[in-house]
Amino acid sequence: MTATSELPVSGMPIAGSLDRPFLSVNDLHVAFPTEDGLVQAVDGVSLSVERGKTLAIVGESGSGKSVTAQAIMGLVNRKSANVTGEIWLDGQELLHMPQGEVQELMGMEIAMIFQDPMSSLHPFYRIGDQIVEAIRAHRSIGKAAARRETLEMLHHVGIPAAERRIDAYPHQLSGGMRQRVMIAMALINSPQLLIADEPTTALDVTVQAQILELIARLQGEFGTTVILITHDLGIVADVADDVAVMYGGRIVELASTTTLYDLPEMPYTLGLLSSVPRMDQKLPERLDPIRGNPPSPIRLPKGCVFQPRCDYWQKVPGEACLTVRPELLESDPDHWVRCHLKAEERKQIAHDVKQILAGGPE
Amino acid sequence: MFAYLVRRVLLMLMLLFLLSVSVFLLFSILPGDPARLTCGKACTPVIIEANRHRLGLDEPPLTQYVKFVSAIFVGRTFSPDSPEPIKCDAPCLGYSFNRHEQVMSLITRAAPVTFFLAIGAFVIWIFVGLSLGIVAALNRGRLGDRLIMGISLIGYSMPAFFLGLLLVFFVIIKWQFLPFPQYISPWENPFQFFQTMLLPWILLATLYAAFYIRLTRNQVLEVLSDDYVRTARAKGLPERTVVVKHALRAGLTPIVTAAGLDLAGLLGGAIISENIFNLPGLGSLAVSSITDSDLPLITGITLLTAAIIIFANLVVDLLYAVIDPRVRVT
Numbered sequence: 001m002t003a004t005s006e007l008p009v010s011g012m013p014i015a016g017s018l019d020r021p022f023l024s025v026n027d028l029h030v031a032f033p034t035e036d037g038l039v040q041a042v043d044g045v046s047l048s049v050e051r052g053k054t055l056a057i058v059g060e061s062g063s064g065k066s067v068t069a070q071a072i073m074g075l076v077n078r079k080s081a082n083v084t085g086e087i088w089l090d091g092q093e094l095l096h097m098p099q100g101e102v103q104e105l106m107g108m109e110i111a112m113i114f115q116d117p118m119s120s121l122h123p124f125y126r127i128g129d130q131i132v133e134a135i136r137a138h139r140s141i142g143k144a145a146a147r148r149e150t151l152e153m154l155h156h157v158g159i160p161a162a163e164r165r166i167d168a169y170p171h172q173l174s175g176g177m178r179q180r181v182m183i184a185m186a187l188i189n190s191p192q193l194l195i196a197d198e199p200t201t202a203l204d205v206t207v208q209a210q211i212l213e214l215i216a217r218l219q220g221e222f223g224t225t226v227i228l229i230t231h232d233l234g235i236v237a238d239v240a241d242d243v244a245v246m247y248g249g250r251i252v253e254l255a256s257t258t259t260l261y262d263l264p265e266m267p268y269t270l271g272l273l274s275s276v277p278r279m280d281q282k283l284p285e286r287l288d289p290i291r292g293n294p295p296s297p298i299r300l301p302k303g304c305v306f307q308p309r310c311d312y313w314q315k316v317p318g319e320a321c322l323t324v325r326p327e328l329l330e331s332d333p334d335h336w337v338r339c340h341l342k343a344e345e346r347k348q349i350a351h352d353v354k355q356i357l358a359g360g361p362e
Numbered sequence: 363m364f365a366y367l368v369r370r371v372l373l374m375l376m377l378l379f380l381l382s383v384s385v386f387l388l389f390s391i392l393p394g395d396p397a398r399l400t401c402g403k404a405c406t407p408v409i410i411e412a413n414r415h416r417l418g419l420d421e422p423p424l425t426q427y428v429k430f431v432s433a434i435f436v437g438r439t440f441s442p443d444s445p446e447p448i449k450c451d452a453p454c455l456g457y458s459f460n461r462h463e464q465v466m467s468l469i470t471r472a473a474p475v476t477f478f479l480a481i482g483a484f485v486i487w488i489f490v491g492l493s494l495g496i497v498a499a500l501n502r503g504r505l506g507d508r509l510i511m512g513i514s515l516i517g518y519s520m521p522a523f524f525l526g527l528l529l530v531f532f533v534i535i536k537w538q539f540l541p542f543p544q545y546i547s548p549w550e551n552p553f554q555f556f557q558t559m560l561l562p563w564i565l566l567a568t569l570y571a572a573f574y575i576r577l578t579r580n581q582v583l584e585v586l587s588d589d590y591v592r593t594a595r596a597k598g599l600p601e602r603t604v605v606v607k608h609a610l611r612a613g614l615t616p617i618v619t620a621a622g623l624d625l626a627g628l629l630g631g632a633i634i635s636e637n638i639f640n641l642p643g644l645g646s647l648a649v650s651s652i653t654d655s656d657l658p659l660i661t662g663i664t665l666l667t668a669a670i671i672i673f674a675n676l677v678v679d680l681l682y683a684v685i686d687p688r689v690r691v692t
Contacts, residue, residue, distance in 0.1 A: 103598045103600065106595070108598060119589040119590065122590040137597050
């Protein structure tokens with residue numbers, strides 16, 4: 001995985017070039033004008049994903065992760081939001097594409113699974129008809145053929161008695177079944193990119209693992225690239241190749257999953273990891289939540305956005321954390337961190353925190 | 363489903379029964395003697411007593427009520443002991459002694475006028491209300507939205523008689539685009555029928571469309587931000603399909619409720635429009651029956667209007683289940 005620099009890179013290779021990653025987002029900004037002021041939901045996000053890989057975007061509510069996903073999907077209303085930057089998918093730039101062409105890609109090349117399958121399925125239409133509609137929006141095949149394909153897909157995503165369920169309404173299915181239907185609907189046109197926006201948040205814990213396994217299995221079969229949006233670091237470890245941690249509309253740390261779990265460097269990531277209960281370790285006295293609340297997206301702090309909640313900003317000489325926005329810099333190869341602390345200091349802090357969490361010397 | 367229907371119809375009959383009892387009671391305790399009103403200036407106590415007997419008003423209220431209800435099913439003969447008994451065939455809703463005509467035939471003559479008036483206006487206001495409501499919702503906050511909402515506010519707050527008189531004054535009298543309304547059945551002279559009905563339709567449609575524009579706009583705005591509309595967009599469906607098939611359909615329930623009851627209300631008579639445009643419909647009939655204190659006619663029209671509204675309620679409830687599969691009629 002590569003992370004491109006903050007600024008739009010000039011002289012980038014043109015469409016279809018081999019060394020361009022499958023999906024790359026360059027300096028994406030999304031701002032919503034509101035009566036209280038401009039809400040800068042996404043503030044300069046750059047990331048890329050190789051074909052067939054899974055990128056997890058992790059963050060709290062309001063960190064901009066969902067808006068990033070919706071911008072990639074083309075679901076951010078261009079009339080009500082200011083969107084700038086570039087989104088390249090397989091050689092095509094999406095943000096400046098005419099609406100009609102974006103519509104052709106939506107549901108065909110890019111598909112999305114949403115958080116709450118109950119509210120994301122139309123309550124008045126049979127699930128089979130909703131999937132058939134997704135097929136026929138993009139391919140001119142007959143209703144009967146589309147229905148056969150739908151049935152096959154419902155079997156494939158593990159819906160028992162699919163012959164009967166195809167004519168069920170969403171409210172007649174359980175939460176897990178509904179999310180399977182959403183997955184079937186998203187994958188029915190074999191999209192190359194699947195964006196899963198908190199696909200397990202609204203589900204029972206017992207069902208969560210099944211759904212993630214299903215996504216992983218289908219990803220293997222179809223060779224789909226997946227972006228997994230979540231606030232739950234617990235589910236990321238098993239499924240993602242890379243992780244981008246977002247805070248205040250920016251990426252604050254970006255690394256491969258193993259690196260991020262073993263050597264987190266940004267204090268925020270550290271805080272997230274320490275607030276997740278771990279089954280494989282002795283439980284610490286208590287979980288260690290990150291104090292304070294996420295910043296208001298209208299009045300972001302002038303310096304580091306995380307500074308008001310950071311325990312370590314006073315270690316930085318001067319008042320850099322209060323006045324200067326840190327850049328996302330490459331700390332180690334393919335490990336990008338946005339923090340004013342020196343790399344050695346960050347590693348030391350991470351080491352100490354892990355010791356405490358593991359119940360080591362206080 | 364069948365059990366539900368049976369239950370609802372029974373409930374409907376019970377409502378009608380209670381209603382007829384209260385209408386009857388109301389008229390028997392009201393001041394004013396119906397028998398006194400039957401003969402005008404020529405009244406003498408003897409004639410009044412004779413008429414009271416002919417009307418059956420000298421009988422106890424319960425007997426009067428039983429006779430009234432049984433007449434609906436088996437017909438009735440008024441003043442059977444007089445030389446000219448009045449026969450009223452089932453379904454008999456009574457006999458208007460002011461007009462010397464059966465209430466039922468008065469109603470069946472007026473009902474088609476009101477029916478055509480209501481249906482025509484209904485079609486126009488639903489079409490205009492839904493389409494302008496959608497347009498306003500999709501342009502929320504922008505010029506188109508404000509223009510539509512502004513105009514609909516005017517339509518909403520304009521009194522019917524004022525707008526009606528404006529239409530009559532300008533279109534008919536001043537510019538003479540249309541002849542003065544003279545109702546004729548559409549089967550007889552479709553052209554004149556349309557000429558007559560055009561302005562009443564426009565008047566009623568304007569008054570009602572204003573409300574439906576607001577309702578539709580609010581409904582569409584509410585569901586447009588719902589998750590399943592986002593799903594529909596994510597499927598790559600054209601915006602038109604997203605708005606009409608997914609958003610509007612989901613917000614349809616309150617619109618259908620309002621439409622069903624409004625239409626039912628209009629079918630009972632559009633009093634102001636019918637009077638302005640000289641239409642011999644149920645509204646005009648109701649007004650003149652009241653000014654004449656024609657009790658049998660008032661009773662008949664009241665019951666008919668109530669029956670229409672109760673029936674419309676049932677239809678609306680059944681439509682819920684058609685629109686929303688989560689609603690189960692049991």
